[in-house]
Amino acid sequence: MEYKTYVSVTVHFTAQGRMIPSSIEWEDGRVYEIDKILDVRPAASLKAGGNGIRYVCLIQGRRRHLYYENPRWFVPRKGLE
Template sequence: MKKFVQVIAKFEEDGRIIPLQVLWEDGRVFDIDRVLDMRPGVSLKVGGQGIRYTCRIQNKEVCLYYEEPKWFVEGKER
């Protein structure tokens, strides 16, 4: 399922959006250590499409999606 999250991002002069932090609903804040890749992409696990950011967060590779106007990650099924 899509897990919608708040994101702190930087907007570059050329229009690129660079995510900096992910804010979880329970108040935790995760710094994005590095954006490894940024391209149009589709989430095959939960559906949806937009810009897929492959990020390194706490030594883990995480796909973060910007599906205008919202951000989401691929949540675990319950």
């Protein structure tokens, strides 16, 4: 089971208005730089629920999904059970 973990995101806006996330701040205050954006598209998070703009990111060599669900950002995370 996955659930939404809401995170703070540092975002760069291009002159054309496009959002480009550059780092995420985890709930415990750790900051992770986004090394590369691999894909951006409207999509649903089927396991965690919700939909918005899905960013497929490379963070510390690992592929992660980051969602912008206006007005908040979340990362799907596996449950502890």
